Amino acid sequence: MNASVIDYWSGAFSRRATPLSLMRDLTRWNVALSARQRPPWAHEAQQSVVGEWPLARLRDYSAPDAEPDQIPTVILPPQAGHASSIVDFAADQSQIMVGRDNGCSRILSMEWIGATQETKDAGIDDYMALLREVADQLGGKVNLVGDCQGGWLATIFAALHPDRVNSLAIAGAPIDFHVGEPLIHDWLTVLAPDGDMSFFRSAVSANDGILPGRFLLDGFKALQPDQELSRSLQLLTNMHDSDYVERHRTFEDWFQWTQAIPGEFYLWIVEHLFIRNSLIKGELEVEGRTVDLKDIRCPLFLMAGRTDHITPADQVWALADYVSTPPERIGRQSARSGHLGLFMSHEALATHWPVIFAEMGALSTPTPEDDPEVLTDEPSQTQPTMFEQAPELQAAAPQAAPAKAAPKSAATKAATTKAATTKAATAKAAAPKAKATKAAAPKTAAPKAAAAEAAAPKTATPKAAAAKTATARAAAPKTAAPKAAAAKTAAPKGAAPKAAAPKAAAAKTAVPKAGTTQAAPAAESAAATPSPARTPSQAAPVQEPKPTTAPKEPATPKAPTAEQGTPSSERPTATP
Template sequence: MADDAWLKQPWMWPWLMAAQMGRAGLDAASAVLRPHEGAAPGDEPTWTTPAECLLDLPAMRLHRFSEGTGPPVLIVTPLALHGPLVADLAPGHSLVERLVAEGVGEVALLSWPSATPERRGTGIDDHLAHLLVAVEELGGRVRLAGICQGGVLAMMFAARYPEKVERLVCAGAPVDMEAGPSALTAAARACPQQALEAMIEAGGGIVRGEAMLRFWQMGGLDALSGGLPADILQSRSPPPDLLARFSEWNAWVVDLPGGYLRQVAGELFQANKLARGEFVALGRRIALGDLRAPLLLLAGAADTVAPPAQVFAAARLVGTPRGEVVKIRTGGGHLSLFMGSRTLSGPWRRIARWLKGQRA
C-alpha cells in the first residue's frame, strides 16, 4: 500500500480536519475524544492464568505466574489503549500460558494501570524507571519479552542497562519508523502538534481510553488490529465464550498519560529518535549499539501497526553479534502475534526454546 493510502482511512479524519480547518478542526477532533459525561469503565478483566501480584504501585504492577530457576522471563506489555490481557486472553490464546507450559522457568509480567490526573505528565523515563524496579524485584537480571510498544521499552532498557538483560524478545515492536510505511507512523506524522495537544487537553492532561476507543472504531476494528476477532484469534469459528472474552478485553480500556503520548508520538513516531540514536532516557542518550544480548525479533506479515520492515530494522541497529540475532516472520496481523492460536502454538514454541538457550 502506498504511503498516502493511510490518509484515506476513516480513522484519519480528525487529523486531516485539524490540519485543513485550523481551530474549528481542532475543536471537532477534541469533541470526538472527549469522554461522555458519567462514563465509567466496568470491572477490569481477570487473568486467565493464575497470578501472584508481587508489586502493586500507582503506575506499575508486577505479576508472577510461575516459579523456576535462572533469570526470570519478564513480559513487558504495552502502555496502549487496551489492558495487559493482550498477553493472557484465554486458554489457547495466551502468551503467558504458552511460556509457562513450555517450561521456561519463572514467568512474570509487567503491566501499567490506567493513568490518573496526578500522573498526566509522566513519560518514558518514568516507565523505564518502573521497569528497573521490576527487574530488581526479580533478582536484577532477566530475560525480557516485550510486546508491541512494550518491546520498544524493553529494547531501550536493554541498551541502557545491558548487564541486566540476558536475552531479549521483541514481538511486533516498531523500532525504525523510516524502514517502511505503517498506519501508526502515517497517523502520527499527519497529526499536527495542535491536534495532539487538543486531544490531551480534552481529557484534562490524560488521553481517555473510552474516547480513544470510539475514535479507532470509526475505522472499524480491523483498521489497525489485523482483522475480525476470528482472524485475530486465528480460529475459524470461535466459540461464544471466547468471543465474549475478546469483547470484554476490547471494551476495557486504559487512560494514557498525556506526557507519555506526546513523547511517543513526537520523539519516536515523528522524529524517529530511537533509530537515529538521538533518544535520551534516564539522563543518557540511548545507543542501540550498546544492546549486545542475544535478540529475537518477531513480526507479522500482515501487521499494519508494526510491519516487518520496522521490526527487523533493529537487527542492524543493535550491537548484538549477527549470529545471535534471530528474525521470525509469521502470518497474521498485529494482535495475532499475542493472541493467535497458530502463532502461539508455532513461533512462540520456538521462541520458548530460544529463551531456554536452545536453537529457535
C-alpha cells in the same frame, strides 16, 4: 459485508423465523455488541502480585517447580489504552503459559495501571526507573519480552542498562517507525503536519492531562473501519452459534474495554518516536543520556506479523541492523497473522513462541553449555532480511533449524543446526570433485559445477546454497554443447571417462572457443550475486528453490493459516 447479511437472511428463511424471533435476534445482537466488562486474566488463580507501583503491578506466574537459579523472564504487554491481560487472554491462548511450559519456568508479567490525576505527569524516565526496580527485585538481571509498545520500551531499557538484560524479545514492536508501510505515520502527517503537536496536546488538555483509552481505540478503528463493520455483521450471522458468540464476547471485552494513559508519556511517544523517529536516528534522550542501540549485545529475538498493518515487519527487523549482537545470536519469527494475533493467536502461540521461549530458557540457566549457539531464524519470505540488506553478514550467520523441528531442547536443536550447516558446507566443497568424475552426468551437471565453484565459505547456509544454485541454473546456457564444455573445463585433466570424449568433441566443433570460455564464468557470476531485497508490498510468499548441492534438511511442518481452526475473536485482520 454483503455476504454476512445474505447469510443471516438465508438462515432466517431456512429456520422459518418469525418477526418476533427476528426482533429477539436484533436485541441479543445489540447486547452482544455493547455490553462490556473488565477483561479477566485467564489464569489468575495461578499467579500472585509480587510488586505494585503507581504505574504498574508485577504478576508472578512462575511454575511451582521453577528452578530458583533460572534468570526470570518478564513480559511487557502492549500499552495502547487496553488491558494488559491480552498476554493471558484465554485458557488456551496465553502467551504467559506458553512461556512457562516451554523453558521459562520463572515467568512474570507487568500489568499497566490506567493513568490517574496522580500519575498523569509520568514520563519515560519514570518507566525506566520502574523497570530498574523490577530487575533489581528479581536478582539484577532479567529476560525482557516486549509486545508492541512494551517492545520499544524494553529496547530502550536494554540499551540504557545492558547489564540488567540477559536476552531481549520484541513482537510487533516498531523500532524504525518510518519504514515498511507505516500506516500510522501516514495518519500523523495529516494530524500533525510538519510535526505540529497541537491536535494531540489539545486532546490531552481537554481530559485534564490524561489521554482516554477511547481516544486510541477510535483511532485504531479508523485505520480499518470496514473491518469493524464486517465483524459486527458476522456476529449477527452467527447469533445462533453460542460458541461463536462467546468467543466474540471474550475478545470484545478486551478490545472495547479501555484505560487511560499518562498524558505526558503519550505526548512524548508521539513526538519523539512516531514523528521524529529519534530512536533509530540515535537522537533519543532518556534519563539524561542518548539511547544508543549499539549498546545492546544480548541475544535478540524478533517477531513480526505478515499481515500486520499496525507495525509492518520492516519496523521490527530494523533493530537487527543497529545492535551489536552477533548475527548468529539474532533469531526471527514471522507469524501468519496481523498485529494482535502476534500475542494471542493459536498459530503464533503454537508455532513461534515455543521456539522463542525454549531458546530464551536455555540462555537463562547457570550452565553456559546449555546456551544455544545459533538462534532459530526464519524470517518472512515476503520481507527483506538483514542478510539481503547486508550480504556480507551471511557468511557469519549459520542457519538455524526449522521452528517446528523435533521436540528437543533448545540447545540440542541449535547443535543439530550447526552440524547440519557444517555438513552442507562440506558437501559443497566436495561437489566440484564429484562432478569432475562424471562427464556423462545429466544436463544439470554443468550448472551445478559452476554453482559449486562460486559457492560461499563454510558457514554458508543451505538456504543460501539453494539461491545460488537456482541463479546459476538460470544463467547457464540451455544447450547440451556448452554444458559439456563447461563440465570439461571444470574437471581435472584425464579425470573424465572415455564416454565423454565424443560429447566434448562435438561441443568444441559446435561452439566457438570464445563462447565456451564465457559459459562457466557467467554462471559463477550469477551464483555469486545475492538475491535482491524484496519490498514490503510483495505480500505473497515466494517459494524458494530447493538446494541441489547441499544435503536435504528436515522439512518444516506446515503451520495452519490464521483462519484455520481460529475463532474470529483472534483474527487481527478484523481489528486494528
